[in-house]
Amino acid sequence: DGGVNEKDVRYSNLTISISDH
Secondary structure (H helix, E strand, C coil), rough: HHHHHHHHHHHHHHHHHHHCC
């Protein structure tokens, strides 16, 4: 369901944030 997708997106966002930092 979207729940799993939402979590995956959140995790991806966190990784991108760290990479950008």
